[in-house]
Amino acid sequence: MKRKRKGQSILEYTLILAAIVAGIIFAARTMVRPAVEQSFTDATGTMNRMTGIFNEKLGGGVGEE
DSSP states (O other), rough: OHHHHHHHHHHHHHHHHHHHHHHHHHHIIIIIHHHHHHHHHHHHHHHHHHHHHHHHHHOOOOOOO
16 A cells, blocks of 8 residues: 555646646746747837938938949
8 A cells, every 4th residue: 555655646746746837837928928029029129210320320221322
């Protein structure tokens, strides 16, 4: 009977570990993802602004003479 209890303990620890991992994945998707998306949005906006300033000061685009 002792062997059965050991196997049961391993199963319990595995289930707890799976629940913890699922919680971490859920938190990452709900908290980290929006922050990363906002960073990309900010970077895109900055590049667009700088491109506009560059074109105003130096004029033209690619291939213009």
